[in-house]
Amino acid sequence: MATENKNLSQYDKNTIPNANNFRFGIVVSEWNENITEGLYQGAFDALIDNGVPHNSIIRWDVPGSFELIYGCKKMIEQNVDAVIAIGSVIQGETKHFDFVCEGVTQGIKDLNIITDTPVVFCVLTDNTMQQAIDRAGGKHGNKGTEAAIAAIKMANLRSNN
Ligand SMILES: Nc1c(NC[C@H](O)[C@H](O)[C@H](O)CO)[nH]c(=O)[nH]c1=O
Numbered sequence: 001m002a003t004e005n006k007n008l009s010q011y012d013k014n015t016i017p018n019a020n021n022f023r024f025g026i027v028v029s030e031w032n033e034n035i036t037e038g039l040y041q042g043a044f045d046a047l048i049d050n051g052v053p054h055n056s057i058i059r060w061d062v063p064g065s066f067e068l069i070y071g072c073k074k075m076i077e078q079n080v081d082a083v084i085a086i087g088s089v090i091q092g093e094t095k096h097f098d099f100v101c102e103g104v105t106q107g108i109k110d111l112n113i114i115t116d117t118p119v120v121f122c123v124l125t126d127n128t129m130q131q132a133i134d135r136a137g138g139k140h141g142n143k144g145t146e147a148a149i150a151a152i153k154m155a156n157l158r159s160n161n
């Protein structure tokens, strides 16, 4: 199902596990900060809406999406129950988009394999700024909200297994 057929911000609170005792790390890329700040706000608001205490959310900033890999690796060492990696990669004139997207995708995948802490992929990879705007609180909702819900569910899965 494409994003255009699914609002990223919609969730049923009755299906969300209790998150009161979980701690979350959120690592935010500074590139395209007009987008990443919107994604962060969506994630933060969703965590609070589902009972996560304010002091159970740690935020760190990194220069770009490629640095999310190292930032999330170090965030895992903070003994959090899940990490959310927030970035916005937008196609430019060159193939750099391809390498950044592939690199951060593989790096975050690797962290999910190598470590015992779930790292949620909240990295937009858009062709245009408008596509990013539409997914960071615009007409398609907020990918940050979706990522926070995923993080709660994965923290719960980890705590039960
Ligand atoms: N063009 C974008 C970048 N590029 C920067 C890289 O992520 C990285 O910081 C640099 O290569 C130094 O290692 N990053 C984004 O997050 N979004 C972009 O659109």
Ligand SMILES: CC(=O)[C@@H](O)COP(=O)(O)O
Pocket (backbone or CB within 6 Å): 089, 090, 091, 092, 093, 094, 095, 096, 097, 098, 100
């Ligand atoms: C994703 C990028 O690194 C890209 O936005 C940089 O732009 P350009 O390919 O024009 O250098």
